[in-house]
Amino acid sequence: MNREELEVFLHEAFPQVARDFRVDDVAPNEITMRLLVDHRHLRPGGTVAGPSMFALADVSIYLAILAMVGPKALAVTTNCSIDFMRKPASGVDMIAHARLLKLGRVLAVGEVLMYSEGMADPVARASLTYSLPPAGQ
Amino acid sequence: MNREELEVFLHEAFPQVARDFRVDDVAPNEITMRLLVDHRHLRPGGTVAGPSMFALADVSIYLAILAMVGPKALAVTTNCSIDFMRKPASGVDMIAHARLLKLGRVLAVGEVLMYSEGMADPVARASLTYSLPPAGQ
Amino acid sequence: MNREELEVFLHEAFPQVARDFRVDDVAPNEITMRLLVDHRHLRPGGTVAGPSMFALADVSIYLAILAMVGPKALAVTTNCSIDFMRKPASGVDMIAHARLLKLGRVLAVGEVLMYSEGMADPVARASLTYSLPPAGQ
Amino acid sequence: MNREELEVFLHEAFPQVARDFRVDDVAPNEITMRLLVDHRHLRPGGTVAGPSMFALADVSIYLAILAMVGPKALAVTTNCSIDFMRKPASGVDMIAHARLLKLGRVLAVGEVLMYSEGMADPVARASLTYSLPPAGQ
Numbered sequence: 420m421n422r423e424e425l426e427v428f429l430h431e432a433f434p435q436v437a438r439d440f441r442v443d444d445v446a447p448n449e450i451t452m453r454l455l456v457d458h459r460h461l462r463p464g465g466t467v468a469g470p471s472m473f474a475l476a477d478v479s480i481y482l483a484i485l486a487m488v489g490p491k492a493l494a495v496t497t498n499c500s501i502d503f504m505r506k507p508a509s510g511v512d513m514i515a516h517a518r519l520l521k522l523g524r525v526l527a528v529g530e531v532l533m534y535s536e537g538m539a540d541p542v543a544r545a546s547l548t549y550s551l552p553p554a555g556q
Numbered sequence: 557m558n559r560e561e562l563e564v565f566l567h568e569a570f571p572q573v574a575r576d577f578r579v580d581d582v583a584p585n586e587i588t589m590r591l592l593v594d595h596r597h598l599r600p601g602g603t604v605a606g607p608s609m610f611a612l613a614d615v616s617i618y619l620a621i622l623a624m625v626g627p628k629a630l631a632v633t634t635n636c637s638i639d640f641m642r643k644p645a646s647g648v649d650m651i652a653h654a655r656l657l658k659l660g661r662v663l664a665v666g667e668v669l670m671y672s673e674g675m676a677d678p679v680a681r682a683s684l685t686y687s688l689p690p691a692g693q
Numbered sequence: 694m695n696r697e698e699l700e701v702f703l704h705e706a707f708p709q710v711a712r713d714f715r716v717d718d719v720a721p722n723e724i725t726m727r728l729l730v731d732h733r734h735l736r737p738g739g740t741v742a743g744p745s746m747f748a749l750a751d752v753s754i755y756l757a758i759l760a761m762v763g764p765k766a767l768a769v770t771t772n773c774s775i776d777f778m779r780k781p782a783s784g785v786d787m788i789a790h791a792r793l794l795k796l797g798r799v800l801a802v803g804e805v806l807m808y809s810e811g812m813a814d815p816v817a818r819a820s821l822t823y824s825l826p827p828a829g830q
Numbered sequence: 831m832n833r834e835e836l837e838v839f840l841h842e843a844f845p846q847v848a849r850d851f852r853v854d855d856v857a858p859n860e861i862t863m864r865l866l867v868d869h870r871h872l873r874p875g876g877t878v879a880g881p882s883m884f885a886l887a888d889v890s891i892y893l894a895i896l897a898m899v900g901p902k903a904l905a906v907t908t909n910c911s912i913d914f915m916r917k918p919a920s921g922v923d924m925i926a927h928a929r930l931l932k933l934g935r936v937l938a939v940g941e942v943l944m945y946s947e948g949m950a951d952p953v954a955r956a957s958l959t960y961s962l963p964p965a966g967q
């Protein structure tokens with residue numbers, strides 16, 4: 420699936436959250452996503468909420484998988500380990516650079532670096548495992 | 557801080573999310589929290605969204621720390637590892653049983669089991685590390 | 694498998710490491726294991742090495758699974774998240790209390806608390822995921 | 831510290847394990863380490879043991895930190911999340927490419943990809959957090 424197909428899928432399958440995200444770029448085993456930071460993602464002091472960064476990491480790996488295997492909504496997150504390393508900048512989007520390290524028959528593993536747009540150092544990193552549905556589903 | 561003080565603190569410090577959660581019970585190094593599941597926490601099929609479970613785990617350990625050290629808003633999450641093990645039941649709240657395993661000078665570590673209310677088996681587990689502000693802040 | 698059967702299996706399947714560990718107790722979905730701390734597990738200052746604690750957590754969940762499903766050597770660790778919280782005491786064994794939170798068709802998830810024998814507070818905690826071989830293997 | 835200084839430090843501070851590892855290359859915030867795979871690192875079937883891969887990840891981030899801040903033996907691992915993705919090749923060394931994502935006053939965070947020498951796809955990935963001793967120690 421290319422960038423446009425991923426956007427369409429996201430809006431059809433997850434209409435509640437699709438407006439939060441944008442696919443900036445997609446390549447084999449890699450995706451760049453954007454969290455369109457709005458007041459609803461913020462905590463006092465203007466920092467982006469942890470759950471919003473988790474959501475960004477999660478959707479990035481999910482779409483990176485779908486880009487490779489097609490629109491199978493049934494892949495489910497089984498594990499996420501996330502490190503919050505720096506305070507996000509306020510007033511800017513967050514950019515996630517994600518890549519798949521493994522795309523197996525049963526499990527997929529990916530890792531994500533998240534940046535406040537314009538900052539050189541990453542705000543957070545995450546690694547995620549997805550369980551893939553058996554073939555035919 | 558007791559249950560009522562934690563609720564007041566949550567509403568004053570994090571008004572955006574306070575209505576999502578309720579403190580059910582608090583004891584030394586332990587807390588029971590509730591995610592008041594609403595349509596905004598759901599994904600297609602009625603399942604509770606991963607970011608909402610992350611938020612529940614995060615706020616549970618945060619308040620378990622504050623219950624012990626007082627209302628210091630500056631503690632920040634540095635790491636979370638979360639395992640999603642079962643599909644949540646639809647139409648019921650999620651209950652988190654959290655406990656602190658370490659409350660040090662610099663770091664606190666806690667673990668959380670999350671259940672769909674009325675289910676015997678846990679839906680998810682998480683472990684989190686918080687960085688604590690230096691004394692005096 | 695009971696305690697004796699697990700010990701026999703460990704010595705036959707993993708002779709290199711079996712002498713490091715002892716099964717203290719086993720119950721449905723739970724196991725208590727012991728790292729028989731020797732000079733080869735130590736770091737300068739008498740502290741137990743991180744890799745030895747990782748090994749203790751790993752073998753504990755592995756044997757907890759085998760106790761439930763029988764001697765299938767093919768289960769493999771896919772993820773481990775481990776928190777080191779306190780310095781181990783020197784000169785004593787380490788005790789692991791492990792329990793399975795999920796034993797599914799494809800994945801098993803367990804968590805472990807590790808103590809220096811005689812200490813009340815845990816030295817480390819870990820959560821692990823195992824991938825289980827398809828039925829018939 | 832450069833490659834030679836790191837090797838000397840490793841042998842002086844951790845003589846028990848120094849013969850297991852070699853520093854292949856070091857650069858600002860990056861290091862390449864080698865696990866000199868020997869029979870004592872293997873499990874039945876010739877696969878490299880999980881604890882040996884954990885040890886490789888751990889020492890890689892540790893030395894990456896020391897390369898930046900000097901020979902301070904007191905940095906301690908507080909968290910490691912590790913994903914085992916593929917079976918290691920037998921009869922070859924394992925190579926770790928590690929980099930620091932954060933080197934703060936109190937915490938350092940790094941990530942590691944581990945390969946069987948000559949294989950294109952990573953065998954394992956890990957992210958680790960180290961707690962750094964206060965200045966002056």
